Amino acid sequence: MRENLHATYLIHSPADAIGARAQALALEQSIEMPLAALTDARVARDIVAQIESITARGGDLHAVRLALALETVGADAGQLMNILFGNSSLLPDVQLEDVDLSADAAARFGGPALGIAGIRERVRVAERALTCTALKPIGSSVAQVSRLAALFADAGIDVIKDDHGWAESATSPFRVRVPACQRAIAAANRGRSDHESLSQYAPSLSGDLDQMRSQLRCAVDCGVTMALAAPMTMGCSGFQTLRREFPQIALLAHPALAGTQIAPAALLGKLFRLFGADAVIFPNHGGRFAYPRGVCAAIAAGNRAPWLRLKPSLPTPAGGMPVERVAEIVSEYGRDVMLLIGGSLLIAREQLAARSRTFVSAVAQASDAVTA
Amino acid sequence: MRENLHATYLIHSPADAIGARAQALALEQSIEMPLAALTDARVARDIVAQIESITARGGDLHAVRLALALETVGADAGQLMNILFGNSSLLPDVQLEDVDLSADAAARFGGPALGIAGIRERVRVAERALTCTALKPIGSSVAQVSRLAALFADAGIDVIKDDHGWAESATSPFRVRVPACQRAIAAANRGRSDHESLSQYAPSLSGDLDQMRSQLRCAVDCGVTMALAAPMTMGCSGFQTLRREFPQIALLAHPALAGTQIAPAALLGKLFRLFGADAVIFPNHGGRFAYPRGVCAAIAAGNRAPWLRLKPSLPTPAGGMPVERVAEIVSEYGRDVMLLIGGSLLIAREQLAARSRTFVSAVAQASDAVTA
Numbered sequence: 218m219r220e221n222l223h224a225t226y227l228i229h230s231p232a233d234a235i236g237a238r239a240q241a242l243a244l245e246q247s248i249e250m251p252l253a254a255l256t257d258a259r260v261a262r263d264i265v266a267q268i269e270s271i272t273a274r275g276g277d278l279h280a281v282r283l284a285l286a287l288e289t290v291g292a293d294a295g296q297l298m299n300i301l302f303g304n305s306s307l308l309p310d311v312q313l314e315d316v317d318l319s320a321d322a323a324a325r326f327g328g329p330a331l332g333i334a335g336i337r338e339r340v341r342v343a344e345r346a347l348t349c350t351a352l353k354p355i356g357s358s359v360a361q362v363s364r365l366a367a368l369f370a371d372a373g374i375d376v377i378k379d380d381h382g383w384a385e386s387a388t389s390p391f392r393v394r395v396p397a398c399q400r401a402i403a404a405a406n407r408g409r410s411d412h413e414s415l416s417q418y419a420p421s422l423s424g425d426l427d428q429m430r431s432q433l434r435c436a437v438d439c440g441v442t443m444a445l446a447a448p449m450t451m452g453c454s455g456f457q458t459l460r461r462e463f464p465q466i467a468l469l470a471h472p473a474l475a476g477t478q479i480a481p482a483a484l485l486g487k488l489f490r491l492f493g494a495d496a497v498i499f500p501n502h503g504g505r506f507a508y509p510r511g512v513c514a515a516i517a518a519g520n521r522a523p524w525l526r527l528k529p530s531l532p533t534p535a536g537g538m539p540v541e542r543v544a545e546i547v548s549e550y551g552r553d554v555m556l557l558i559g560g561s562l563l564i565a566r567e568q569l570a571a572r573s574r575t576f577v578s579a580v581a582q583a584s585d586a587v588t589a
Numbered sequence: 590m591r592e593n594l595h596a597t598y599l600i601h602s603p604a605d606a607i608g609a610r611a612q613a614l615a616l617e618q619s620i621e622m623p624l625a626a627l628t629d630a631r632v633a634r635d636i637v638a639q640i641e642s643i644t645a646r647g648g649d650l651h652a653v654r655l656a657l658a659l660e661t662v663g664a665d666a667g668q669l670m671n672i673l674f675g676n677s678s679l680l681p682d683v684q685l686e687d688v689d690l691s692a693d694a695a696a697r698f699g700g701p702a703l704g705i706a707g708i709r710e711r712v713r714v715a716e717r718a719l720t721c722t723a724l725k726p727i728g729s730s731v732a733q734v735s736r737l738a739a740l741f742a743d744a745g746i747d748v749i750k751d752d753h754g755w756a757e758s759a760t761s762p763f764r765v766r767v768p769a770c771q772r773a774i775a776a777a778n779r780g781r782s783d784h785e786s787l788s789q790y791a792p793s794l795s796g797d798l799d800q801m802r803s804q805l806r807c808a809v810d811c812g813v814t815m816a817l818a819a820p821m822t823m824g825c826s827g828f829q830t831l832r833r834e835f836p837q838i839a840l841l842a843h844p845a846l847a848g849t850q851i852a853p854a855a856l857l858g859k860l861f862r863l864f865g866a867d868a869v870i871f872p873n874h875g876g877r878f879a880y881p882r883g884v885c886a887a888i889a890a891g892n893r894a895p896w897l898r899l900k901p902s903l904p905t906p907a908g909g910m911p912v913e914r915v916a917e918i919v920s921e922y923g924r925d926v927m928l929l930i931g932g933s934l935l936i937a938r939e940q941l942a943a944r945s946r947t948f949v950s951a952v953a954q955a956s957d958a959v960t961a
Contacts, residue, residue, distance in 0.1 A: 245877065248726035249752055254935035257729060264728030288758060289727055293796050295822050296756040299845050303753065303822060306848030307878050307908075354620035355661055356636030357629060380621055381675065384668040386660060424665050425826040426798040450667050450675060452824030454797040473671050476678030477849055505617065506679050536679075563626035 219263050221284035222318035224301050229277050229310045239268045239281040242311065245304050246285060264289060280314065287318070292325035294492045295454035302479055313479040316487060323525035326457065329495045330464040332528025333521070333553050336495055339442050339467060340375040341415045345584030346547045347555040348577055349376040349533060350562055352383075352398065359389045363397040369562075370405030370416040372573030376555065377402060378445050379421035381471045391432045395420045396439040403440060419443035419469050426455040433463055442466060443495075447473040449484075453492050460493030469533070470494035481512050486519020490530040496555055500536030501546065517550055533557050540576045547583035556580055591635050593656035594690035596673050601649050601682045611640045611653040614683065617676050618657060636661060652686065659690070664697035666864045667826030674851055685851040688859060695897035698829065701867045702836040704900025705893070705925050708867055711814050711839060712747040713787045717956035718919045719927040720949055721748040721905060722934055724755075724770065731761045735769040741934075742777030742788040744945030748927065749774060750817050751793035753843045763804045767792045768811040775812060791815035791841050798827040805835055814838060815867075819845040821856075825864050832865030841905070842866035853884050858891020861902065868903040868927055873918065876909030889922055905929050912948045919955035928952055 224246075230238045243266035244252065255261055269282040290297050302313045331339070340347060350369050352362050369377045377398075385391055395418075402418045409415065420436050422429040422444055429451065433444055444466055448456040450473050460468060470489040477484070485499045499516050500506030508516075517532035534546055535557035546556055558576055565572035596618075602610045615638035616624065627633055641654040662669050674685045703711070712719060722741050724734050741749045749770075757763055767790075774790045781787065792808050794801040794816055801823065805816055816838055820828040822845050832840060842861045849856070857871045871888050872878030880888075889904035906918060907929035918928055930948055937944035 241877070247754070248728070249723070249754060250725045250932040250935050254932055254938065255726060256938060257726070257733065260726050260728040264726060286728070288760070289754060289756065291757055293756060295797070296795055299756075299795075299819070299822050300754065302848075303819065303845030306846050307844060307872055307880075308848070309879050351621070353622045354627060354629070354632050354636060356620070356632040356658070361629065382619070382621060382661060382672065384661065384665060384671075385663055388660070423668055423671075423826075425667070425824070425830040427830070428826075447671070447675065450671050450824060452797070452822060452827055454795075454800075455824055455827065458797040458799070472679060473675030474678050474849070476680070477846070500679055505613070507681050508679075560622040560626055563622050566626065566628060 220287040220319070220322065222287055222290065222316065222322060223269065223282060223284055224313060225280050225282045225315040226305070227274070227312040227314050228279050228281055230279055231277055232273065235271055235279045235281070239271050242281060242305060243268055243283050246283065246300060247289065249304070287322055293454055294326060294457040295452055298453050306478060311478065313483055315480065315483050318525065320525040323491060323527055326491045327460060327493055328491055328527030329493055329530050330460060331467045331495045333531045334528070336467050336531050339415070339417050341413070342375060344552055346552050346580050347375045347531070348580050349378060349555045349557040350374050350573070351378050351380045351557065351559040353380045353559055353563060355380055355382040356388065359394045359397050362389065362394060363401045366398040366418065367401035367405055368570055369573055370402040372570055373414065373577045374416060374573060375414055376417050376419055376443060378419035378469060381421050381445060381447060381473055383421045384423035385428070391420070392435055395432070395436050395441065399436070399439045399441050417443050419445050419467070421445040426451070426458060429455070429459060430462065433459065433466065437463070437466065443469060445469045445471055447471040448489055448492060448494070449474040457492050467495040468493060469496045469498060471498050472500065481508060482515035482519055486516040487524070490520055490524070490527060494530050496531040496533050498533045498535050498557060501534030501538055503542070504537030506536045517554070521553055529553070531555050540572065540579060543576065543579040544583040544586070547580060547587055552584050552587050592659040592691070592694065594659055594662065594688065594694060595641065595654060595656055596685060597652055597654045597687040598677070599646070599684040599686050600651050600653055602651055603649055604645065607643055607651045607653070611643050614653060614677060615640055615655050618655065618672060619661065621676070659694055665826055666698060666829040667824055670825050678850060683850065685855055687852070687855050690897065692897040695863060695899055698863045699832060699865055700863055700899030701865055701902050702832060703839045703867045705903045706900070708839050708903050711787070711789050713785070714747060716924055718924050718952050719747045719903070720952050721750060721927045721929040722746050722945070723750050723752045723929070723931040725752045725931060725935060727752055727754040728760065731766045731769050734761065734766060735773045738770040738790065739773035739777060740942055741945055742774040744942055745786065745949045746788060746945060747786055748789050748791055748815060750791035750841060753793050753817060753819060753845055755793045756795035757800070763792070764807055767804070767808050767813065771808070771811045771813050789815050791817050791839070793817040798830060801827070801831060802834065805831065805838065809835070809838065815841060817841045817843055819843040820861055820864060820866070821846040829864050839867040840865060841868045841870060843870050844872065853880060854887035854891055858888040859896070862892055862896070862899060866902050868905050870905045870907050870929060872908030873906030873910055875914070878908045889926070893925055901925070903927050912944065912951060915948065915951040916955040916958070919952060919959055924956050924959050
């Protein structure tokens, strides 16, 4: 019995040509050969992608929904990306708009290990929106960056992540930098009462799967509970492997290299969640990037909506958010959100500690307003 | 002493705003924070990306060349992608047009292990253009696909690669399929004289780095000398790791998921070569994809031109090429090329063997014409 997953593509094509375009797409994303060359009835029945619908979307835009054979994917995230969009990513006028699959299929990928509830447990914050900032700039010494980590933790920021540009370097190797930052943050946590939140450190992983695994082991050994990784840079299969091997670690997915013709709502909203991201960082509207408000809302909806029995991912709007926008952001996304603010804190320079506390209290206040 | 690599970006911007855009780009791809927030003189000097030039390209298009600190990259391909274009890939109007680095920096990445000469040695073809085809369709049984491999080898095709959609599946697991195909091809080679070419099999790798490594070991154990992998799907760091661990294997890079705002001439032409692709498959003009002729020429030039003391990669135009275009393709690219033709053979169905021989002889003839 053939099992499918479903993908919707947007194609610009005159109405009289869209049928042929849809058929070409179905072949491109499955058997990669003309149907006329196919001699195997089993492959025709069980493997060739099937056109489920073609819907006009106005102008020459059409949505084509395909049924892709799950048999060709198994439970490998990289192969899912390949079958969804591998070759078609090379076509200039095709966008992957959406993806859907059964809960049974999704269970094979697994989704978040911790989800929003698990992250809340780690930072010991039951209800309010969470705060996140980044250790910058890359190139700082270990002494500098761990001092910064201490300052952010002292200010009560929930998640202190590495900038995603940190990589193995002579000036601050992971094995030196990460334990130092973790010690600084743990020290700040030590003075807190049971009713206060706990700051958590999320170091950035780099290199190939072996190196990331070794970095993550080192991080776990010194008490780290979260980590940052970029699925599109490292490969989605590897991301999924880390997810499986480190179920106790909250994985924050970074969108580096995610600028493709895959709709952000599908990639950051759903696929990253499917592959196991406990939190998904995305460029919020009105910042340094140009994602429209509706796209950001769709990413957050994809992260949090009930979907295939997967745990929800924590949407983490970022990308040049100033502290002044905290109330607006919390009001828009509600409390199940993590606000990532970096540069807008650091710009305060000598007033960095005060500015960080302002960020923390602004998020708390804005969360109360949402509750009310 | 600061060492740099150089990246050129295309940005649409009014002339009076391009300076600010260029500065924003330099920060985005290095310290990810406002310059005004930076307090560390060493980071300002050694880490922040520097604008080398801004060149008007007509209309509102500008080329911005940045010097990116090599210190932030090391020798990791994934981190290079991250620093080149990680965040900026999320910007709708920025394209990475070109990349350049010193020969010393390139040596750390390594480039092709075998290059064109190494591939020629494996297939025992000194001068003519090479032939390549693909085992299709995915979903075929091991018996079917190995029969097809035998047929292609008997026809004298040089490189018989898996379709890139093959992955671990119940109907044809790698450990069964690959030895069977390799045996079929080796059997065809056995009857050949020393003056004849040797057909080689290039199975497709899938999954995470561990799985690919284990697949490749299995392949090597049964005599395979080539393999297919997609750097953008698996992650460039992992591709580089396979390159280092299997220097005797010719790596064919597949362009799956390579549809980004990185110019194909930079990504397929240069970066894949830098990361170690002995051959680079790309969609030729006039086929199922829309790469213009000039882009294809630039990819081939990037693969083969003397560059940083790296071995050349073998350009492999593909993507819906019919046998009828062989003469034109060889005439365009010359003899240091591999023609990948798949569906146009299979469409012959009962005449597949004859059509495959026609392909082989057409490439030989076209190569003679280029020599003359």
